Amino acid sequence: MRIGILGTGTVGQIIGAKLVSLGHDVVLGTRDVAKLMEHKETRMGQTQSFAEWHKQNSQVKLGTFAQSASHGEILFNCTAGAGSLEALRMAGEANLKGKILIDIANPLDFSRGMPPSLTVSNTDSLGEQIQRAFPAVKVVKTLNTVNANVMVNPRQVADGDHHIFVCGNDAAAKAQVTDILKNWFGWRHVLDLGDIKAARAIEMYLPLWVGLFMAQGTPLFNIKIVS
Amino acid sequence: MRIGILGTGTVGQIIGAKLVSLGHDVVLGTRDVAKLMEHKETRMGQTQSFAEWHKQNSQVKLGTFAQSASHGEILFNCTAGAGSLEALRMAGEANLKGKILIDIANPLDFSRGMPPSLTVSNTDSLGEQIQRAFPAVKVVKTLNTVNANVMVNPRQVADGDHHIFVCGNDAAAKAQVTDILKNWFGWRHVLDLGDIKAARAIEMYLPLWVGLFMAQGTPLFNIKIVS
Numbered sequence: 001m002r003i004g005i006l007g008t009g010t011v012g013q014i015i016g017a018k019l020v021s022l023g024h025d026v027v028l029g030t031r032d033v034a035k036l037m038e039h040k041e042t043r044m045g046q047t048q049s050f051a052e053w054h055k056q057n058s059q060v061k062l063g064t065f066a067q068s069a070s071h072g073e074i075l076f077n078c079t080a081g082a083g084s085l086e087a088l089r090m091a092g093e094a095n096l097k098g099k100i101l102i103d104i105a106n107p108l109d110f111s112r113g114m115p116p117s118l119t120v121s122n123t124d125s126l127g128e129q130i131q132r133a134f135p136a137v138k139v140v141k142t143l144n145t146v147n148a149n150v151m152v153n154p155r156q157v158a159d160g161d162h163h164i165f166v167c168g169n170d171a172a173a174k175a176q177v178t179d180i181l182k183n184w185f186g187w188r189h190v191l192d193l194g195d196i197k198a199a200r201a202i203e204m205y206l207p208l209w210v211g212l213f214m215a216q217g218t219p220l221f222n223i224k225i226v227s
Numbered sequence: 228m229r230i231g232i233l234g235t236g237t238v239g240q241i242i243g244a245k246l247v248s249l250g251h252d253v254v255l256g257t258r259d260v261a262k263l264m265e266h267k268e269t270r271m272g273q274t275q276s277f278a279e280w281h282k283q284n285s286q287v288k289l290g291t292f293a294q295s296a297s298h299g300e301i302l303f304n305c306t307a308g309a310g311s312l313e314a315l316r317m318a319g320e321a322n323l324k325g326k327i328l329i330d331i332a333n334p335l336d337f338s339r340g341m342p343p344s345l346t347v348s349n350t351d352s353l354g355e356q357i358q359r360a361f362p363a364v365k366v367v368k369t370l371n372t373v374n375a376n377v378m379v380n381p382r383q384v385a386d387g388d389h390h391i392f393v394c395g396n397d398a399a400a401k402a403q404v405t406d407i408l409k410n411w412f413g414w415r416h417v418l419d420l421g422d423i424k425a426a427r428a429i430e431m432y433l434p435l436w437v438g439l440f441m442a443q444g445t446p447l448f449n450i451k452i453v454s
Contacts, residue, residue, distance in 0.1 A: 115427060117349050123339070148294035158453035165438075181419045193438045200342060201435040211392075212452060221454035224437060226385035227447055 004029060004072025006065055006087050006218035008036055008116035010046055011104055011111050011148045012078035013053055013060075018152035020059040022184055026062045029068025029091065036062070057133075069095035074102065074180075081107035081126050082119055082137070085133055097136040100173045102180075103127050103199075104143045104151070115207050127199025131169065141199040142166040142181065142190075145209060152185050154222070162222040167198035171212040231256060231299025233292055233314050234306035235263055237273055238331055238375045240280055242303055243287040245379035245398040249411055254288045256318065263289070296322035301329065301407075308334035308353050309346055312360055324363040327400045329407075330354050330426075331370045331378070333433050337346025341441075342434050358396065365400035366424040369408065369417075372436060374446035377380025379412050382448070387415040389449040394425035418452070 001024050005012045008030045010132055019026045030036045037051045046053075054060065061071075069075055069091035079087045084105045088096065107119040107126040127141040142150045142164060154160045164187050166175050174192060181187040193201060213219050228251050232239045235257045246253045257263045264278045273280075281287065288298075296302055296318035306314045311332045315323065334346040334353040347353055354368040369391060370378045381387045390412050395401050401419060408414040420428065440446050 112350070115424060122344050122348050162453050166273070191439075191442055193442055197342060198438050200437040204348070204431040205435050208432050211425050211428040212418075215418055215420055216452070216454065218454060221452055223450040224453050225443070225448055226389050226451050227443065227445060227449075 002071055002073045004068040005076045007078035013146040016033050016060040017057050027063045027068040029065040033062050065091040074100050077103045077105050081105040100138045103139050103141045103151040106144050121204055124198035124201050127196050131196045138170040140168035140177040145205055146222050154187050157222050162224040163189045163191050165191050165193050165202050167193045169195050229298055229300045231295040232303045232305055239305035239361040241375040247286040254290045254295040254298040256292040260289050271312050285361050287433055301327050304330045304332050308332040327365045330366050330368045333371050352426035352430050354423050358423045365397040365399050367395035367404040372432055381414050384449050389451040390416045390418050392420050392429050393417050394420045396422050
């Protein structure tokens with residue numbers, strides 16, 4: 001399938017590499033490809049520059065946000081939450097229209113130190129902001145509650161016996177994303193929390209995720225709902 | 228041990244009944260005992276009036292917030308979050324001073340419908356507000372992430388194989404509360420998330436708790452951290 005991934009950070013890289021390994025045709029979208037390839041510094045949480053990563057993952061194509069969105073039959077929002085709306089505007093409404101957007105972004109703000117705060121929360125969420133700004137897009141929020149390595153390989157944690165959440169306004173889009181989570185990435189337990197308003201709940205879980213990460217010293221964990 | 232419980236709703240009732248069953252000397256504190264006993268309507272989530280409940284749980288003593296706080300060697304804040312600071316002011320600083328306050332309250336606001344919002348969140352929390360307002364109290368936030376029945380009987384869910392969080396500024400107080408959680412209530416996994424700032428994370432989990440409650444149809448669940 002033709003996939004557009006907006007964002008070239010760790011999440012975009014790991015999802016992109018996973019999707020090409022499954023045989024998909026992936027274009028990673030960024031603001032300025034030349035600048036991205038020139039950028040020599042490693043970003044937070046990364047061990048190599050983008051260019052170094054791309055040398056080892058050359059099957060992942062590169063393009064602008066607009067080229068990536070135009071290419072994809074399904075889109076992933078892997079931008080940093082604070083830049084998501086701008087990236088989507090640069091992608092262009094015509095390139096997004098009618099498509100499923102799997103929104104993984106978190107509106108985290110580390111500028112005030114730890115614990116991070118959220119740039120939007122409580123009575124609104126990034127997922128809702130995106131859905132309001134692009135009403136013709138089928139936004140499905142998911143995967144934002146786990147580390148990128150767990151997103152695409154959930155079986156490495158407790159043999160996959162833990163939960164991921166989906167929410168969104170379009171039932172058919174949620175069903176298709178649930179299939180993707182299960183059949184492409186290997187998720188065993190996908191829990192539907194309702195319409196896009198539920199993005200508030202799963203984005204507001206992030207401060208706890210960060211607390212658990214700090215308490216445990218590894219990002220390779222998740223929560224399992226037990227009853 | 229002499230225990231003061233502030234708040235006479237479901238959480239106060241269930242904790243109070245559990246503690247007297249363990250042989251503790253419990254005073255449940257409220258604004259006005261006579262009014263509480265006269266109140267005939269059942270409150271949200273309850274099947275009987277307070278007076279009916281108290282007939283079956285007469286070993287739990289009743290008093291004002293001040294009498295309850297004065298009585299307790301250890302205190303539980305089981306008030307609704309929106310009323311916690313006022314209840315503590317009515318309890319009186321002299322009656323609180325130097326004591327452990329186990330803060331279970333959540334700053335939930337259902338007035339705008341579902342999902343509920345929080346009256347304080349993101350860059351502050353109810354736990355921190357209480358600690359700032361009463362600096363001589365040892366606030367330990369815990370138990371606010373599960374239903375009251377699970378708080379005092381965690382083994383009824385997955386044989387207790389799931390997690391509860393504690394946070395607070397006083398290490399000795401956290402250690403004592405951890406003992407209470409394990410030895411009085413039967414918790415197997417108590418995870419220390421750090422100082423009282425971590426109350427933000429565990430209070431911001433509440434919208435997800437409500438979403439999980441609605442998706443699953445039962446409040447008798449919890450999350451287990453798996454790695």
